[in-house]
Amino acid sequence: MEEDLILDVENLKKYFPIKEGILKRIQGYIKAVDDVSFSIKDGETLGLVGESGCGKTTTGRCIIRLFEPTGGSIKLRVNGEMVDLMELDDMKAIRRKLQYIFQDPFSSLDSRMSVRDIIAEGYKIHNIGTRKERTENVQELLERVGLRSYQMNRYPHEFSGGQRQRIGVARALALNPDLIICDEPVSALDVSVQAQVINLLRDLQEESGFAYLFIAHDLSVVEHISDRVMVMYLGKVVEMTSSDELYTNPQHPYTEALMQAIPSPEPGVTTGRVPLSGDVPDPSDPPAGCNFHPRCSYARDICSEEEPELMQISGKERHFHACHLAEELDLKGYTLRKEETV
Amino acid sequence: MAETLMELVDLKTYFDNEDGLLRAVDGVSFEIEKGETLGLVGESGCGKSVTALSTIRLIPQPRGYIAEGEINYHRNGEVIDISKLKRHGKKMRSLRGNDIAIIFQEPMTSLNPVYTIGEQITEGIFIHQDADKKSALNRAVEMLKKVGISAPESRIHSYPHELSGGQRQRAMIAIALACDPNFLIADEPTTALDVTIEAQILELMRDLQSEFGMSILFITHDLGVIGEMAERMVVMYTGKVVETGDTDEVFKEPLHPYTQGLMSSIPRIGSKERLIPIKGSVPNILTLDQDQCYFASRCPEVMDICYEKEPPVFGEERNTKCWLYDTKEEAV
Numbered sequence: 001m002e003e004d005l006i007l008d009v010e011n012l013k014k015y016f017p018i019k020e021g022i023l024k025r026i027q028g029y030i031k032a033v034d035d036v037s038f039s040i041k042d043g044e045t046l047g048l049v050g051e052s053g054c055g056k057t058t059t060g061r062c063i064i065r066l067f068e069p070t071g072g073s074i075k076l077r078v079n080g081e082m083v084d085l086m087e088l089d090d091m092k093a094i095r096r097k098l099q100y101i102f103q104d105p106f107s108s109l110d111s112r113m114s115v116r117d118i119i120a121e122g123y124k125i126h127n128i129g130t131r132k133e134r135t136e137n138v139q140e141l142l143e144r145v146g147l148r149s150y151q152m153n154r155y156p157h158e159f160s161g162g163q164r165q166r167i168g169v170a171r172a173l174a175l176n177p178d179l180i181i182c183d184e185p186v187s188a189l190d191v192s193v194q195a196q197v198i199n200l201l202r203d204l205q206e207e208s209g210f211a212y213l214f215i216a217h218d219l220s221v222v223e224h225i226s227d228r229v230m231v232m233y234l235g236k237v238v239e240m241t242s243s244d245e246l247y248t249n250p251q252h253p254y255t256e257a258l259m260q261a262i263p264s265p266e267p268g269v270t271t272g273r274v275p276l277s278g279d280v281p282d283p284s285d286p287p288a289g290c291n292f293h294p295r296c297s298y299a300r301d302i303c304s305e306e307e308p309e310l311m312q313i314s315g316k317e318r319h320f321h322a323c324h325l326a327e328e329l330d331l332k333g334y335t336l337r338k339e340e341t342v
Numbered sequence: 343m344a345e346t347l348m349e350l351v352d353l354k355t356y357f358d359n360e361d362g363l364l365r366a367v368d369g370v371s372f373e374i375e376k377g378e379t380l381g382l383v384g385e386s387g388c389g390k391s392v393t394a395l396s397t398i399r400l401i402p403q404p405r406g407y408i409a410e411g412e413i414n415y416h417r418n419g420e421v422i423d424i425s426k427l428k429r430h431g432k433k434m435r436s437l438r439g440n441d442i443a444i445i446f447q448e449p450m451t452s453l454n455p456v457y458t459i460g461e462q463i464t465e466g467i468f469i470h471q472d473a474d475k476k477s478a479l480n481r482a483v484e485m486l487k488k489v490g491i492s493a494p495e496s497r498i499h500s501y502p503h504e505l506s507g508g509q510r511q512r513a514m515i516a517i518a519l520a521c522d523p524n525f526l527i528a529d530e531p532t533t534a535l536d537v538t539i540e541a542q543i544l545e546l547m548r549d550l551q552s553e554f555g556m557s558i559l560f561i562t563h564d565l566g567v568i569g570e571m572a573e574r575m576v577v578m579y580t581g582k583v584v585e586t587g588d589t590d591e592v593f594k595e596p597l598h599p600y601t602q603g604l605m606s607s608i609p610r611i612g613s614k615e616r617l618i619p620i621k622g623s624v625p626n627i628l629t630l631d632q633d634q635c636y637f638a639s640r641c642p643e644v645m646d647i648c649y650e651k652e653p654p655v656f657g658e659e660r661n662t663k664c665w666l667y668d669t670k671e672e673a674v
Contacts, residue, residue: 051539160623161623162623163623190385190386191385191563191604192603192604192619194619195606195609195617195618198617199617199619202616217536219537220566220609220611221609223609224611224614224617225609257538260541261538262566263541263564263566263567263570264569264570266569266593276538276542277542279506279507279508
């Protein structure tokens with residue numbers, strides 16, 4: 001095992017039971033996360049993209065066990081040793097190392113607590129410092145995320161959306177975590193404020209060196225912030241590689257379709273675009289074989305019969321894909337599409 | 343020169359709120375030509391939706407009203423000032439849904455859950471056209487086919503909850519286009535959708551526009567979508583238009599510092615350069631002193647005059663509301 005891994009997730013599964021009838025018998029399962037494996041290195045940002053319902057938020061929540069995973073292992077490095085979170089009875093000590101930033105800055109802050117209490121709650125729970133030290137830390141954190149220290153006695157409703165998200169970031173930083181899971185941290189914000197928060201997240205990472213699992217659906221934001229990107233579709237990882245590689249040289253037809261669908265901020269770049277047909281299938285009744293084959297324009301017989309496994313591309317380290325045909329297909333990335341039309 | 347379909351002249355839509363008079367739309371002027379797509383961009387709360395709702399007189403009641411200005415709609419050589427019509431009057435009703443149609447952002451909340459898709463499409467046809475039940479239903483099926491819903495004969499009997507998000511938005515478009523409108527308002531039609539579905543809907547709207555030839559007012563906060571859809575664009579900030587021009591030109595050389603800030607705030611794929619955001623956040627327009635540029639407090643190129651006087655609009659077709667472009671001043 002590599003030394004510098006901070007998180008190592010193997011075969012993570014989360015099945016939600018579907019209960020029907022008066023007796024609430026279990027009629028089947030929605031496989032929200034189905035056999036997902038990945039790892040994050042120290043100080044690295046792993047982007048996690050996919051459409052709604054693909055299981056990206058469930059993956060994030062399983063890691064901090066806000067959802068109890070159905071199976072698999074989640075190993076986090078604590079004091080130099082990999083600890084399997086699934087075997088722990090008490091996550092309390094671990095949550096110091098593992099923090100979460102939520103999507104909606106309006107519902108994720110307790111409106112009855114002052115900013116000071118929100119940020120210092122972690123200190124209270126873990127019994128860190130005296131009252132005075134805690135207050136000093138809160139003041140320092142507020143300055144670090146671009147707010148003023150005198151604002152600590154205010155309540156969340158007195159802040160704008162962007163400022164609230166900064167409070168959420170300060171709360172996550174309070175306990176000096178090694179890994180922060182960001183679940184769509186900027187998608188509720190306006191474009192101009194979004195850029196401020198993205199810059200803040202990057203600066204803080206440079207200062208403190210923690211790793212991010214960055215969950216988002218906006219492909220240009222993910223490309224901007226991530227070192228590596230993982231693409232999920234219907235509970236499974238379909239491709240994972242460095243972000244440059246993913247956007248220039250995708251190996252899975254779904255990734256290609258995502259790249260083609262990005263609306264381009266350069267006007268006139270629309271030609272040669274084939275939008276993906278159809279909708280995401282019902283997750284309680286996924287198609288046989290490859291999950292993506294009903295929408296895939298390259299699909300062949302094998303795709304509906306056999307489920308592809310996540311494989312490493314020969315000759316390319318850390319580029320994984322789950323497609324039977326990847327070796328034969330010549331798929332287009334985002335940058336290629338742009339160059340063609342120029 | 344293309345024909346004008348609708349022109350807004352100094353439109354002011356206000357809301358009489360408890361905490362003061364909210365100038366949601368404050369002196370907005372622009373034109374929409376026949377058959378073109380005009381993009382309307384801005385951040386949340388800038389008044390872009392209220393502008394659109396004003397043109398079909400659907401401003402939230404009882405607090406909202408059109409205080410001043412004209413909305414001139416050109417129909418067969420006749421010019422109708424929509425802002426002077428009675429909200430529930432016969433003429434307004436003959437325009438709304440028939441000449442002017444709207445697609446909303448959230449298809450689940452804007453479709454009626456207790457009526458089938460077919461009933462919702464035919465409702466407009468019955469009101470505006472002299473149609474019997476059979477021909478209206480045929481029209482509904484035809485519309486569903488046009489918007490790419492499979493098995494339309496059976497789908498007209500479906501309720502909105504039985505459709506997926508993308509299909510619901512398709513059904514919304516079918517309802518809007520059922521009476522063959524000349525002017526379609528699309529208020530963030532793809533914001534609630536996933537990126538692959540969004541691409542489908544944008545493609546569909548482009549195809550339908552070339553088939554039906556209607557003008558589209560496309561409202562969005564996503565500059566990428568504007569770049570793909572609109573020939574011309576209008577940028578709004580705090581209830582005012584700050585810049586107008588051809589999309590290509592605005593993208594290539596944004597004039598107003600706000601537009602420049604928006605452009606440098608979006609991450610571009612293939613460039614890991616640090617983003618340059620606009621500092622601060624959108625001010626509360628209730629508390630702002632009126633006689634100034636509302637962007638002054640966030641503007642990197644702010645001058646003394648910006649705090650003293652509201653800038654007029656400089657330029658004609660390609661215009662901006664910013665003191666930086668005051669050529670007379672420079673000459674002195």
